[in-house]
Amino acid sequence: MPDHRPQFDGARVLADLNALRAIGAYKTGVHKPTFSEPHIRSLHWLAERLPEAGLAAEIDGIGNVLGTTTKSGPKLLAGSHLESQNFAGWLDGPLGVVYALEAARVINPDPNATGAVEVAAWCDEEGHFGHFLGSRSYVGGVTEADIDAARDRSSGRTMRDALREAGLAGRARVTAEPGRHLGYLEAHIEQGRTLEGGGLKIGVVASIVGIWQYRIRFEGEQNHAGTTSMEIRRDAGLALARFCVAIDERFPALGGPRTVWTTGRITLDPGAPSIIPGAAEMLFQIRDESPDVIARLETVLRDMAAEVSAQGPCTVAVERIRTGTPARMDASFQQAIETAGSAFAGGRSIRMPSGAGHDAQVLATIMPAGMLFVPSIGGISHHWSENTSDADIVTGAEVFVDACRRLLAG
Numbered sequence: 001m002p003d004h005r006p007q008f009d010g011a012r013v014l015a016d017l018n019a020l021r022a023i024g025a026y027k028t029g030v031h032k033p034t035f036s037e038p039h040i041r042s043l044h045w046l047a048e049r050l051p052e053a054g055l056a057a058e059i060d061g062i063g064n065v066l067g068t069t070t071k072s073g074p075k076l077l078a079g080s081h082l083e084s085q086n087f088a089g090w091l092d093g094p095l096g097v098v099y100a101l102e103a104a105r106v107i108n109p110d111p112n113a114t115g116a117v118e119v120a121a122w123c124d125e126e127g128h129f130g131h132f133l134g135s136r137s138y139v140g141g142v143t144e145a146d147i148d149a150a151r152d153r154s155s156g157r158t159m160r161d162a163l164r165e166a167g168l169a170g171r172a173r174v175t176a177e178p179g180r181h182l183g184y185l186e187a188h189i190e191q192g193r194t195l196e197g198g199g200l201k202i203g204v205v206a207s208i209v210g211i212w213q214y215r216i217r218f219e220g221e222q223n224h225a226g227t228t229s230m231e232i233r234r235d236a237g238l239a240l241a242r243f244c245v246a247i248d249e250r251f252p253a254l255g256g257p258r259t260v261w262t263t264g265r266i267t268l269d270p271g272a273p274s275i276i277p278g279a280a281e282m283l284f285q286i287r288d289e290s291p292d293v294i295a296r297l298e299t300v301l302r303d304m305a306a307e308v309s310a311q312g313p314c315t316v317a318v319e320r321i322r323t324g325t326p327a328r329m330d331a332s333f334q335q336a337i338e339t340a341g342s343a344f345a346g347g348r349s350i351r352m353p354s355g356a357g358h359d360a361q362v363l364a365t366i367m368p369a370g371m372l373f374v375p376s377i378g379g380i381s382h383h384w385s386e387n388t389s390d391a392d393i394v395t396g397a398e399v400f401v402d403a404c405r406r407l408l409a410g
């Protein structure tokens with residue numbers, strides 16, 4: 001008797017990813033900001049594919065695409081996102097969505113497979129309007145007032161206008177049904193060089209780092225850049241520059257092996273060539289998987305500020321404006337990915353933290369969650385040249401589908 005069980009199809013995975021790349025193509029990548037025309041077209045593209053996996057498709061009132069089944073048995077939620085950063089890569093997001101679609105196509109119609117995979121594309125993971133608005137809406141963390149206040153960071157368009165133009169205004173938002181899913185699995189490109197550098201094929205994400213952000217403000221005295229002698233200046237810009245250098249001298253001895261810190265924006269007030277800055281501000285970020293490490297670094301940061309203020313001539317104030325919670329990935333999910341990696345990737349996998357944020361950290365607040373990484377060529381991401389070899393894409397997909405099977409089989 002011929003075997004009619006649905007088979008994993010790597011060529012189909014590549015074809016789907018290329019179909020999504022063709023929507024909003026930019027060089028070898030895409031330009032697909034949240035609620036742009038190509039992004040909306042991509043949401044509909046997915047909604048039209050989901051019935052192939054026996055899933056009923058819905059695009060909800062915040063732009064999440066959800067595919068649900070009436071099949072009995074355990075259900076695993078899987079997905080990622082379909083919008084991109086501006087002029088960015090083709091795989092950041094779509095890879096995880098297409099893997100989830102493939103897993104659903106292979107597992108759901110199979111009478112011998114336990115349970116089903118339900119597919120999600122979370123809206124605005126890339127943060128054009130907020131941060132993780134789609135997945136946070138699903139877990140009940142977004143209010144109508146949050147949506148009222150959200151604006152596109154590039155164009156200023158309100159989210160309400162964007163939703164109306166996308167034909168989604170007035171639709172209900174779908175939220176998680178407690179107990180429906182045994183957990184959430186997401187695949188993503190690594191966006192770093194750990195896998196490529198180690199000749200590895202699969203990253204088993206152990207945790208997603210927390211992000212702590214600080215506004216550090218320097219107060220000096222604004223004055224004339226020509227007539228104010230160097231000895232009497234209270235140059236807030238110079239104090240800021242010294243502070244940045246001091247951070248880089250003090251932090252390395254106190255951080256963990258993967259702690260990273262970044263001064264992403266500096267503003268000088270008033271910021272004119274002939275005026276000594278009277279005030280200066282830096283936005284400073286620390287990322288780590290351990291809250292203890294962050295707590296230690298934050299103490300040092302505040303001590304340094306107190307020292308500088310005591311010495312003069314400028315004062316420094318440190319204000320924490322974002323507190324991150326690292327998300328631990330579920331142990332059984334890590335095990336399932338690792339075992340699938342042994343079966344389909346020759347065991348070339350490694351457990352690692354994710355230095356980037358992902359929807360999985362939001363889903364992890366309400367259900368067990370796991371993440372799988374595939375290699376990024378040159379570690380490049382958030383750029384149109386972002387890429388992964390076809391062979392690695394297919395290997396990752398096969399490992400993903402197998403991990404889904406294992407999780408559903410319990």
Ligand SMILES: [Zn+2]
Nearest residue numbers: 092093125188
């Ligand atoms: Zn992403």
